[in-house]
Structures are given as C-alpha cells and as structure tokens.
Amino acid sequence: MTNLVVSNVLHRKTRSLVCVAAVGIGIALYLVLNGLCRGMISESAQRMRNTGASVIVQPAGSSGLLAFKGSSLPVRYGAEIETVDGVDAACPVLTWTTTIEKVIYVIYGLDLDRYEAVGGRLEMLEGRPWRGPGELLLDSRLAAANGYRVGDPIPLLGSRFAVAGIFRSGVGARVYLPLSTLQETMHLEGMCSLFFVKIVPGADAAEVAARIDARLPALRASALDRYEDAVVNEITGLREFFGVITSTALVISFLVILLTMYTTIVERTREIGILRSLGATRGRILRLVVGESLLLCALGAAAGVVFTVSARLWLARSHPLLTMELGVWGIARSTLLALAGGVLGALYPGFRAARVDPVEALSYE
C-alpha cells in the first residue's frame, strides 16, 4: 500500500503540490508568528538577564513590561534597598519609550558607575562611554540596522544627541542616556522607573526579593530569572494568541486535507472498487486514505519549515531588530500539528471511501 500511496501523490502532481503548499503555509504561519512572539520576548528577557542584576524593583502593582512603565519611583529608595539583607548594590534606572526612525524603543537613563556596580557592563565596540549630557550609547544591532556610526547625531525626545559609543548588543536596552539627562529632558528630576539590584554572593534572589517586599511595601521586587514568564503572564491574551495561532494552523491543515482527500476519494472511487475486488478490507482502504494524507502533511510540514527558514532569513536582512525563535521543539510541534490535522482531515473521506459499495465503485465513471 505504501507504494500506492507514494505513486498516488507523485501521479497527481498539481493536486499534491497545492496541498503541500497549503499545509506548508499553515505551518509557516504558526512557526513565524509563534517564533516572532517568543523570540522578541525571550530576546528582551535575555537582555534583562545580561544586565548582571538578580532582582528588579519597581513600584508595587506595576507591569513587568518596561514599555508600559511609569516613572513614579524616587531615586532615594535606592539607599533603603541597599540596606536590605542580601542586597549588594542598587542602580536606579529611568526608562522611557520613544521612537527612532519610526521604530519604538525603550531607552534607559542611568549612571554607568552604578550600572557597573550591579553587574551591568557595556562592552564598547566603537567609541567610548558618554562624557556629557548630549551623548548617548547605542547597541550594535540598532546601530547596524540604521547605519549609525560614532559621532552621528540622533534626534531624540526633542533634542539631538551624538552617538558617543556603540556597545555589543544583548545587554539591557538598545539606547542608553545619562540618568540626569533623561530626568531633565522629561522633567522627572529625582525620579526613576525601577532599580536593578545585585545580591551578595550566595544569596537567593527570590528570598532577597521577598525581603525587599517586606521592608518596602510600596515596591515590588522580582527575581530576574523569572522575568520571561512574568512578561508572558502579564501580557493579556498572549497565551490565547499562541492558542489562536496553533488552532489556525491546525484548522488550515485540517480543511486543506479534508478538501483534498474528499476530492481525491470522489475522483478515485473506481480505484477503491478495484482494491475492494482484490480483497482490501474497509480498514485497509481507511489506512490508505490516512496514509496518503499523512504523506502529504509530512511533505507540507517540510515545506513549512523551508518557508519559515526563508522568512527568517528575509527578516534578518530586512528587519534586523526582529528576533525570530526557531527551535527543534517548535518544528516538531508544528509537524505533529500538521500530521494531526492530516489524520483528522482524512478521517471523514477515509470512512466514506471505506463505505463505498464495491460494485457501485467499479461502475463509477
């Protein structure tokens, strides 16, 4: 029967290609959208972890999403945080969301000395740290995406800043300004949005966070190693969004296979009669239909991975700041999804084929 399955797929090339392409598009849709969402979140979380801090302290009840953060925290809280048992150092950070070249970024305003004290080290690839209020630092990905070089002027927050240095991408924000510059520019003197906290060696981040919460009830401290989960949990509907993408891919596979196999069964009614006359049972006919569907879906899944890898390469060239996650598990999950859609989609046509009356099938024109 395997031979017949393969020969059927090869014999009906156009039908097979359309089916494989449609399943592939469904799989690519799943992988690209899922990969972009997860990639952006995990890349952002990785950058947070790379600051070297173990705990992040924000106003109580605030979001983990820096883009939605306010600036209602007095900088003086830093001294109080540093008195908590297990805390080594705290660095106040004022975050602000703005656009550069029509793309939204979260920028950090901080003191580089304090940042280094909590473990945040910016590895300069070009230029140097800022020396005055009119300078900023860019990460290498943003600089490469926009073609910025050291010394270039950048209009930002109603002022013009010169690029003092370009640091290796992957630590904290993509744009850094001196804390005092950002405070003055935004009329937020003495305020910050959060604190990065370094804990003493051997201390447990979650326990230190709990102690900060207990000491300063107006604040909310969280261990940064759980930042990614916290972000996913905080974005309302993100899990539902993943669910919708997954369901859409499944439904597309299901419908494409259902339609393809249904059409195929009608077209091959006579062949089913022949197989029945040769002694094929209903179960064997069902297996034949499901087998053909599985082969088409497996090819579709492979096509989907090819589409996805192509999309990823294209995105990397055209939108270098987008991060798309593509892992073995994602591919395995999407392949299983396609196969599940294929089996479900083939069941009705398969049962229909199995119930075909052999004599009627043999006389089918």
Add this chain to the structure above:
Amino acid sequence: MNDAAAFVVAAGLHKIYRSAAGDCEALRGVDLEIGRGDFAALVGPSGCGKSTLLHIVGGLAAPTAGTVSVAGKRLDGLGDAALSRHRGRTTGFVFQRFNLLPTLSVRGNLALAQRIRGLDEAGIDALLERVGLASKMRRRPCELSMGEQQRAAIARALAHRPALLLADEPTGNLDSGNSARILDLLGEMHRDLGQTILLVTHDPGVAAAAGRIVRMRDGRIEA
C-alpha cells in the same frame, strides 16, 4: 452435477436494488451449481442479471435472499473482513474495463494485489512472462494496448492461483484479434492451473470457448 462435486452453489438467489425511483429485481430466484474445475459461460441479454450473479458469487455484493457458497463456504451473511478474505484468496476478477490501477506499473499492479492478499511477489515475473508482458512490466497501463491491459488484468487475477476465476465480459472492449488471444489465454490457464472459471458474456462466440453454457433471462436461469 452432484452436490459433492459442486464448487459454486447458488440456491434461491434474489437481488433487489432499491432506490428512490423504485425497486429493481435483478435476480429472481437463481439456482446454479458449477463444478470444481469447470469453465462455464453465463450468457444472456444485457440487464438479465449475469453480472449481479457474478458479483454475488465473488463476494462483491450480497444477495437480498437465498444462499450462495463457494468451495463449501457460505458467503451470504459474512462480514466485510470475511468477504474481503474470500475475494482476496479464493477468487480472481477480470473485468471488461480491465480495472488496472493507473498510477502503478503492470508489475506494481500485480505486486499490490499480492500484498493485499497477504502474499509475496514470488512468481509475478514468471506469470508476466507467460502472458507476454515481461518486456512491458515497468510500464503503466496507459502505455499498453487494450489487449495488453487485459492480459495484465488476467495475470493479476491469477497471481495468487485462485480456485475461482470470475470474468465479466473480458473481451467486451477488445477487437476480434485481441478477443481471440484473451480467450486462448484463459483456456490455456484453465488447462494448466485447473481453476473453476465463470465467464459472463453476451457474445455467443466467446461463450463457445467455455465447456458449459448457462443461459439467463430476466433474472432467472433458463432451463
């Protein structure tokens, strides 16, 4: 013919096709016995029930009433799996329209049939040699002449050496030259392999090739 020698036994067979347009009684009490190793031709005008009787004997259709047994085994009342086993092991079908699978080669058609029957491919090449298709076994049916396609279909029907060969108008789509060759082939196979053959035809010339002629009219066997 006595009961002990009968290989195919049909008794009081009725077959009614029901549809919205009304019932159509294809068989009206058929009694028939065919001995083991017989080559019988079932003749009669179109619509007299020949093919219906053939399908019931082959386990492709179930009678509305009556009994049918092949090699001592009752077919009426059998389930799908048992009937499929009967079709795959005991019988071989040859159809007017050849009914080869178009996506497979000639050899592929035979190999698939053997796999469905739960048998290996041993003997396929020799059989194709015997029916004169050894050089064309890799071709697909559409690349063969009609006579060659029917020879391939006969080879497929005989590949598992069935005890019963059922042929439904096997020369109906062939010219006289190819018809003669097919009848020669069937006769030769019958002599060599000793199968029981039940051949349906409305052509008296074709029926003459059989050792026994059974006439049907209006769903009944003529005396």
